[in-house]
Each structure stands twice: as C-alpha cells, then as structure tokens.
Amino acid sequence: MKRRSGSFLVIFFAILMMVIGSSHSWADKPIILGAPLSTAFLYGWAAEKGIKLAVDEINAEGGVKVGNEKRKFSLEVIDTRDLEPGVPVSEALLALEKLILEKKADFIIGGPVRSEAALAAMPLLVKNKKVSILTTGSLTPKYHATVAENPDKFKYCFRISGEAKWMVMGDLVPCLEDIGKKFNLNKLIIMVQDVAHARAGGELLAKTMGDKGWQVLGQPLVFPTGATDFSMGLLDAKKKGAQVIIIWMDMPESAILLKQWHDMKVPALPFGVIIAAAEQPGFWQATDGKGEYCLANVVNAGNVPSEATPWTMKFVDAYKKKYGLEPEGYGTSSSYMAVYALKDAIERAGSIDSDKVADALRKIDLNGVYGRIRFDPKSNQVIPSLDPAEGAVGTVFQWQAGKRIVVFPPKIATGEIKLPPWMNH
Amino acid sequence: MEILIYGVINSVTLVLMALGFTLVYGVSRLPNFAHGALYVVAGYLTWIFMNRLGFNYGLSILFALVSTSLIGAAMYQFVLIRVRGMPISEIIASYAIGLAILEGLRWGGLKGSTFTLPPFIEGSIEILGVSVDFQRLLVVVIGIIMLGLLWVFVTMTKLGLALKGMAQDERAALTLGIDSDRMAVVSMALGSGLAGVAAVTLFPLGNIVVEAGYNVLIMAVAVCIVGGLGSWTGAVLAAFLIGFAQILTVVYLGAHFQVVVALVSIIITLVLRPSGLFGRQKELEERV
Numbered sequence: 045m046k047r048r049s050g051s052f053l054v055i056f057f058a059i060l061m062m063v064i065g066s067s068h069s070w071a072d073k074p075i076i077l078g079a080p081l082s083t084a085f086l087y088g089w090a091a092e093k094g095i096k097l098a099v100d101e102i103n104a105e106g107g108v109k110v111g112n113e114k115r116k117f118s119l120e121v122i123d124t125r126d127l128e129p130g131v132p133v134s135e136a137l138l139a140l141e142k143l144i145l146e147k148k149a150d151f152i153i154g155g156p157v158r159s160e161a162a163l164a165a166m167p168l169l170v171k172n173k174k175v176s177i178l179t180t181g182s183l184t185p186k187y188h189a190t191v192a193e194n195p196d197k198f199k200y201c202f203r204i205s206g207e208a209k210w211m212v213m214g215d216l217v218p219c220l221e222d223i224g225k226k227f228n229l230n231k232l233i234i235m236v237q238d239v240a241h242a243r244a245g246g247e248l249l250a251k252t253m254g255d256k257g258w259q260v261l262g263q264p265l266v267f268p269t270g271a272t273d274f275s276m277g278l279l280d281a282k283k284k285g286a287q288v289i290i291i292w293m294d295m296p297e298s299a300i301l302l303k304q305w306h307d308m309k310v311p312a313l314p315f316g317v318i319i320a321a322a323e324q325p326g327f328w329q330a331t332d333g334k335g336e337y338c339l340a341n342v343v344n345a346g347n348v349p350s351e352a353t354p355w356t357m358k359f360v361d362a363y364k365k366k367y368g369l370e371p372e373g374y375g376t377s378s379s380y381m382a383v384y385a386l387k388d389a390i391e392r393a394g395s396i397d398s399d400k401v402a403d404a405l406r407k408i409d410l411n412g413v414y415g416r417i418r419f420d421p422k423s424n425q426v427i428p429s430l431d432p433a434e435g436a437v438g439t440v441f442q443w444q445a446g447k448r449i450v451v452f453p454p455k456i457a458t459g460e461i462k463l464p465p466w467m468n469h
Numbered sequence: 470m471e472i473l474i475y476g477v478i479n480s481v482t483l484v485l486m487a488l489g490f491t492l493v494y495g496v497s498r499l500p501n502f503a504h505g506a507l508y509v510v511a512g513y514l515t516w517i518f519m520n521r522l523g524f525n526y527g528l529s530i531l532f533a534l535v536s537t538s539l540i541g542a543a544m545y546q547f548v549l550i551r552v553r554g555m556p557i558s559e560i561i562a563s564y565a566i567g568l569a570i571l572e573g574l575r576w577g578g579l580k581g582s583t584f585t586l587p588p589f590i591e592g593s594i595e596i597l598g599v600s601v602d603f604q605r606l607l608v609v610v611i612g613i614i615m616l617g618l619l620w621v622f623v624t625m626t627k628l629g630l631a632l633k634g635m636a637q638d639e640r641a642a643l644t645l646g647i648d649s650d651r652m653a654v655v656s657m658a659l660g661s662g663l664a665g666v667a668a669v670t671l672f673p674l675g676n677i678v679v680e681a682g683y684n685v686l687i688m689a690v691a692v693c694i695v696g697g698l699g700s701w702t703g704a705v706l707a708a709f710l711i712g713f714a715q716i717l718t719v720v721y722l723g724a725h726f727q728v729v730v731a732l733v734s735i736i737i738t739l740v741l742r743p744s745g746l747f748g749r750q751k752e753l754e755e756r757v
Contacts, residue, residue, distance in 0.1 A: 084580040238725040266725040300675040307593045307602035326583035
C-alpha cells in the first residue's frame with residue numbers, strides 16, 4: 045500500500061512539475077510578430093517604426109495578458125523588397141514563408157506592401173492559419189472583396205488601414221469637390237505609377253470625377269516605377285489647361301515630378317492621392333520648398349499631427365520622442381494601431397489561437413489613433429468614416445510654409461487649402 | 470518642339486551616363502559593371518560632404534569627384550587586375566563590387582527621397598513656348614563640354630594619346646613602353662570620375678537613390694551596345710537614337726513603355742548588327 049501511494053505521489057509531483065514548468069515557459073515565451081515589409085521604402089520603414097513603437101510601449105507595460113499570464117511581444121522584420129522596381133512577387137512570398145516557417149511568427153503584421161504581393165500571400169496565410177493584419181501599402185479593394193467572397197476561407201486576413209475605393213469615393217472625391225467649388229476649378233489630369241492599385245485608382249477617379257461634371261483631360265498618364273523624368277506629362281498638362289494634377293505614385297521619384305512642376309510653373313494644383321515622397325517631414329528640406337502647395341493623402345489620420353482623437357497627438361509625441369521626427373506618412377499610425385488591436389483581441393480571446401484571435405478581431409471596438417477601430421464582419425476591412433467618432437478617418441494635408449497642414453476631412457482639419465501664386469485665381 | 474528640346478536633353482543625359490563606361494571599355498576592354506554604383510557613390514559623397522561635413526557645394530563636388538576616381542582606381546588595382554583578360558570574370562567581379570556598394574549604401578541608410586542635391590541654377594526659361602528648367606539646359610552644356618574636354622584629352626595630351634594607343638592595340642602600345650596596367654588604372658579613375666560628373670549634374674534633377682545605380686548601368690550598357698562597345702562616336706550617336714526614341718515613345722505610346730526602349734534597342738542591335746553601329750574593330754574580328 046505504502047509503495048503504491050509512494051508511486052502515486054511521485055507521478056503526481058512529476059505531472060505537477062511538468063504543468064508548472066510548461067506554464068512557466070509559456071509565460072516566458074514571447075508572442076512573435078512577423079512583419080514582412082519593404083524596408084527601403086517609406087511605407088515599409090514607417091510601418092516598421094510604428095510597429096516597434098507599439099511593441100516597446102506594450103512590453104514596457106508588462107506585455108499582453110493571455111489568459112492569466114502576461115507575455116511580451118517579439119518582433120521579426122523581414123525585407124520583402126516588393127516595392128522595388130523589378131522585384132517579383134515571389135520574393136515577397138518567400139520572405140513571408142520564412143517568417144512563418146523559420147522565425148515561427150505567431151501573427152503577421154504590416155505587409156506584404158505591394159498590392160499584388162498581398163493578394164498572392166492570402167492563400168499562404170490561410171494554409172498556415174496565420175492571422176494577418178495589413179497595415180501599409182496594399183490599397184487594392186480586391187483584398188477585402190476576396191475576403192468578403194469567401195469569409196470562412198480567408199477569415200485570418202484583416203486590413204486595418206484604408207483601401208482605394210473608400211479613399212477615392214469617401215475622401216478624395218469630396219475633397220476635390222470642395223476644391224472645385226472654392227476655387228472654381230474643374231479640369232484635371234491624372235498621372236499614375238504603373239502598378240495595380242494606382243492604375244485601378246486612376247481609372248476609378250477619372251470615371252467618378254467625369255460623372256461629377258469635371259473635365260478629365262485624356263486617359264491617366266502611366267509612368268513606370270522608377271521614372272525620373274515627368275516633363276512630357278507636365279507639358280501635356282500645361283498645354284491642355286489642367287487645373288488639378290492627380291498623382292498616384294508610391295515611388296520616391298515622385299519628388300522629381302513636384303520639382304519639375306515647380307520649375308515649369310505648371311498652373312495646376314498637385315494632389316497626391318498617393319505620393320510617398322511628399323508625405324515625409326523631410327520633403328520640404330529635400331526639395332527646398334518646391335513642393336509647397338502640394339496636397340497629399342496619408343490614408344489614415346495620425347500620420348500627420350492633428351487632433352483627430354485624444355490618442356492621435358499622444359502617438360505623434362511618442363513617435364517624435366523615439367525617432368526624433370514626426371510620423372512619416374501612410375502606414376505609420378495604422379501599423380502602430382494594428383499591434384494594439386492585436387493585443388486587445390488576444391486579451392479578449394484569452395489565447396493566441398488563430399481562430400479565437402480572428403473572432404475577437406472581428407468583434408473589436410477600440411477608440412484608436414485615427415478614430416473608432418472596427419472591422420467589417422464580412423470583409424475584415426476596417427470601417428472608414430469622415431468622423432473619428434464613427435470609424436477610421438483619413439487625412440489630406442497640404443504643404444504650407446514648411447508645415448504639413450491637415451485640410452481634409454473637415455472634422456479634423458487644422459487649416460485651409462491654398463493655391464500656388466502662379467495659378468490665376 | 471517639346472520633342473526636339475526634351476529629346477536633346479534626354480539624349481545628352483544618356484551620353485553623360487554612358488561616357489565613363491565607354492571610356493573604360495574603349496581603353497582597357499574592361500566592362501565596368503560597377504559604373505552605376507560609382508554614379509550613386511559620387512552623388513552620395515557630394516551630399517555627405519555638403520550636409521554632414523559642412524563644405525560648400527563646389528568643394529563638395531570636387532572632393533566627391535576625386536574620391537570616386539580614387540575608388541575606381543582602387544577597384545582596378547586591388548580586384549579587377551587579378552581577373553584582367555577574362556571577360557566573364559571581369560563582368561562578375563565588377564558587378565559584384567557594384568552590388569556590394571549599392572546594397573551596402575542602402576543598408577547604411579541611403580533610402581527615401583530626402584537625399585537631394587540643389588540645382589546649380591534655380592528657375593526655368595521658355596524656349597519657343599516650351600518651358601525648360603535651367604538645370605536641364607546645364608545638362609546639355611556640361612555634356613557638350615565633357616565631350617569636348619575628352620576629345621582634347623585623348624588627342625592632345627601625352628596621357629590621352631597613350632590611352633588611345635592602348636585602345637587601338639594594347640600589344641603595340643606595350644612595345645612602345647606604355648604600361649597597360651597603369652593605363653587601365655588611369656582609365657578606371659577617369660571613367661569613375663566621368664560617372665561622378667554625370668551624378669553631380671543629374672542628381673539635382675531628382676533624388677539620390679540606390680535604384681539610380683541600376684538604371685544608369687542599364688542605360689550605359691544599352692548605349693554602348695547599340696553604339697558599338699568602346700566607340701565614343703557610336704556611344705554619342707546611340708545615346709541620341711535611344712534618347713529620341715524614348716521621348717517619342719512617351720509622347721505617342723505612353724510613358725510606361727519608356728523603359729522598354731533601351732532593352733528593345735539592345736535586342737535589335739544584337740540581332741541585326743552584333744558589333745553595334747560603330748564597333749568596327751569587333752566587326753573585323755567577327756569577319757575573320
């Protein structure tokens with residue numbers, strides 16, 4: 045009897061030690077966030093900085109509460125190079141696979157950044173059951189449309205940043221209409237980069253503004269990724285009497301376009317629907333102020349200082365403190381916010397199980413940096429709005445005297461749009 | 470009229486990009502595939518001298534040109550000399566160096582659109598109703614000056630004549646006491662310096678980005694293949710052909726076809742006239 049009870053005690057304590065040991069190791073084991081980003085480009089490095097800031101803040105507070113334990117985040121960034129000219133989509137997929145299989149990422153945050161790569165990555169995420177939150181670069185409406193078509197299959201794919209359709213219909217068209225009414229302008233020309241989201245967006249914008257009574261001058265002018273001379277397009281704009289130049293380019297060379305626009309004194313207001321170069325705080329100095337009056341969309345609030353929500357300036361100040369400059373452009377605030385959204389979902393789910401976290405993400409309701417964060421339950425796309433109390437708000441700003449002044453949407457605007465002096469208005 | 474004006478500007482831009490590559494190949498038969506990297510290095514060094522070390526623009530350009538020339542000479546003296554005469558190895562070695570430089574710069578922080586050089590002269594002018602900024606006009610002026618200086622150098626100076634001798638017949642030049650390795654070092658230094666001149670002239674029009682290195686290399690190779698490897702006259706003519714073809718493509722077909730022009734011209738040349746427009750020496754070799 046004694047021997048049997050002794051054996052029972054040994055087994056009991058062995059099991060107890062294993063349970064304690066395993067729970068101890070889980071608590072120590074960080075939650076790995078994999079970030080596939082094109083780090084040589086603004087939308088990549090700004091996202092990386094945003095994610096790092098959020099991870100550091102959360103870890104400094106003790107980490108994420110998973111059930112009864114607190115676990116810290118650990119970040120693994122990989123360069124997908126998908127924004128670089130000529131780099132095939134397969135490179136980004138290989139990078140993503142490496143994050144999942146070698147780095148053992150529990151969640152994917154950030155990219156792939158190029159729309160084509162993000163779309164191609166969806167089956168890979170499904171196959172590996174990895175919750176992914178897109179935060180930067182990929183604007184294609186096809187992403188959330190694909191999720192909406194087959195929500196069960198693509199239940200792990202979320203996007204917390206804006207998408208092209210709302211950006212055009214919800215933000216830019218109303219903003220352009222305001223400009224048209226205010227300054228009596230109605231002729232526009234469209235210049236886009238030769239990538240999927242820009243081509244699709246340019247065509248959508250041309251059709252929409254045409255329907256709104258604007259005169260769209262010709263087909264969108266398509267420039268290759270890496271183009272360094274835009275003079276023929278600008279001369280065309282001048283010749284045709286364009287009053288607004290819509291620019292949709294995520295390549296850094298778009299700064300050249302604005303320099304040429306300034307040097308040629310083209311009498312049309314440049315409006316960067318996506319214009320990576322003009323978004324950055326260093327743009328003014330880099331162009332010697334030649335980009336003044338350029339309007340630029342940064343997709344989500346918080347990428348430029350404003351008072352969209354109480355968290356906006358808190359984020360801007362924290363970013364400035366950590367990196368010594370203001371948030372740099374599209375992808376910064378959304379990447380930061382994605383980490384907090386994930387934290388919120390994990391804590392509510394009480395687990396890092398992909399299915400449970402995906403369900404929790406679909407039910408999120410968080411007042412974030414750029415407004416109320418909720419996902420559409422069918423498409424997993426963040427719900428947009430012009431009012432930060434209702435949804436995720438965008439931001440259009442204009443360069444004025446060396447500062448990025450928010451001019452749209454009106455609820456968060458900090459100034460009025462101005463025209464360059466060489467426009468006869 | 471804009472086709473003519475911007476065609477000339479684009480063509481001279483290509484001449485500037487390709488001049489250094491042609492010079493090195495013409496003299497030492499060395500295809501310097503690090504040419505694009507040296508172009509970016511020159512621009513970045515100018516930026517560093519000006520913005521980090523506080524030199525004025527002129528001095529920064531001078532130091533950057535000298536430094537780039539020395540880097541080019543060192544590349545030959547310490548690496549390329551060992552693979553001299555083995556064309557495939559020369560290409561692999563020089564391309565590897567170029568790749569290491571460019572990706573090293575990217576890794577070191579050369580990314581984004583905030584690295585720029587100021588134009589030499591601000592503002593623009595209307596020429597027959599076409600507005601052109603002064604920097605682009607300066608590109609044409611500097612391109613012509615560089616061609617002139619190069620012509621004077623190779624026809625009227627002892628060193629230039631030695632280089633010319635090397636280009637014509639290396640063995641005969643050796644018998645006349647011309648040190649071929651020394652001349653190759655000089656040609657690499659000069660070619661790198663010319664890449665630097667192109668960089669400081671063209672970067673004020675845009676941003677100093679790593680991708681420019683790859684672009685310049687493709688353009689330089691295209692110009693040299695179409696013109697005939699090693700032929701300066703051919704290079705100038707090819708630059709004008711490709712330059713105008715690009716502008717006409719932008720106007721009549723669309724800007725996104727522009728990048729294809731250079732590559733298509735390489736294919737057409739290799740199919741119809743493998744030695745290029747003025748590659749006479751190679752043509753003779755092919756006949757033999």
